Amino acid sequence: MSDLQSTPVFRTEGLSLGYGPRTAVSDVDLVINPGETTVLIGANGSGKSTLFKGLSRQLPPRSGRIQFRSQDLGQLRPKPYARQVALLPQSPVVPEGLTVAELVARGRHPHRRWWGAPSPGDDEAIARALSMVDLEQLAERPVDELSGGQRQRVWIALVLAQDTPTVLLDEPTAALDLAHQVELLDLMRSLRRPDGSRTTVVAVLHELNLAARVADRVIALKEGGVQAVGTPDEVFTEQTLWEVFDLEAEIVRDPTEGHPVVLPRGRRRAAAEPEGARTEPGESTVEVPVGMEAS
Template sequence: MTAIRAEGLTLAYDDRTVVSDLDLQIPPGRVTVVVGANACGKSTLLRALARLMRPVHGAVLLDGRAIHSLPTRQVARQVGILPQAPVAPEGISVLDLVGRGRSPHQTWWRQWSTADEQAVAAALAATGMTDLAHRPVDELSGGQRQRAWIAMAVAQQTPVLLLDEPTTYLDLAHQVDVLDLVTDLNRRDGRTVVMVLHDLNQACRYADHLVVMRDGRIAAEGDPAAVVTAELVTEVFGLDCRVVPDPVTATPMVIPLSRHHPARAVTA
């Protein structure tokens, strides 16, 4: 199983340091969710894990070897990433888009194989997009479009799948739908999943391993039930809150307090 971890990772845009001296071991075969306030460096960390960003110090290690020193095509067969809000070319069909996920497995003398055919069919089936295969992506609803992009990443058949805010711009029903789909991919195929999410309650529901970031460092990590406390949320997000068990999943649920809704109104 592919193991991915960060060691002494420091990331910067020009001279602005975004992530500093960060160590992180991604548990293989589990769902890891990274949360944190805006600009805490969570998306930057995800980009570095996918070698889209070169570290200033430290390294991302894929099976013990620095990801930047490995041939990029070899990495592309092990780690897939879906960036935030990708844009599809005008008029592209779902099938064409998903097929393009196969390119790390193709060479100029062998463009399309039975394995490619099967991987694309499987990715479409796994994401429930089979019947929409020939539809243009720009005619789909937001939720369907995100499924199509996830199908592309699934067709890449990487043991590690990274997703940067896969629920952005989706309504609540489609958010749940996409997160359930990601869970399927993890449980059915044993893929290691790392995703950045905004919603803490969703993160607590779907994460096996929660990473809470603050100012480019890890503030806490572990099982959401053990990690998420009112004190932590206050420290990381600067938000007063109550943490109660989710009535459906019993995972931590964060109820924000505010100036107009102070704690005394709540009975625990």
């Protein structure tokens, strides 16, 4: 195994992040391994999107540190970093007047010299990316004429055209129908580098069963800290889902793929408990129906 394949892609030590006076992530130590698909999960306000912003250089640490392949993340220059890491943030803004192909072509900017003209390699990367998300027929269509789901696939094509060893995705399945959600995540998990190694993927996902389907490792956050880390089998347990989401659920096995499947049963109302009481999974609770998405 080469040093590149064994060195963690990201490592955080004592990491704290926040906004203004508020600390949103506190004292987090974690490792993102190369070639793995790592999914961040947690309830709204748990800190998962804040942690993602730290890894993607959108938010500097308040304390502690973030390393990218053993280098301090804040010391890396933007363009070399963009040749190593592609980012799809939440709700990116589409510049007015661009066609699909023109927007996807922006993914090639880190690989060009300043004001350099597109190369044949750029054209090939753009065409390949459009094909991978089934948008070749819309290449000349203005992006602002597309549906929300089509726009999301254009942004994913931009990330693919950037052709980096690491991809960061913040809620990439937003606005996609279920078939395209599954197709996208299976695609990202299957990406390979020229040497045959897998692309490293870090994604924030709300839909727990999609996370269980595609993740090699799951990092569950609660109240700004890491609550659980492990494989889907290790994290998607009744006890952990209770602790992270306050969710009573049954875990079954997908009969074809073998990964865990979360069947929500209800969410405990805090007001229904006597003060100081703790109701454990499987005991009587006051339940409210919930969908498959934990938010």
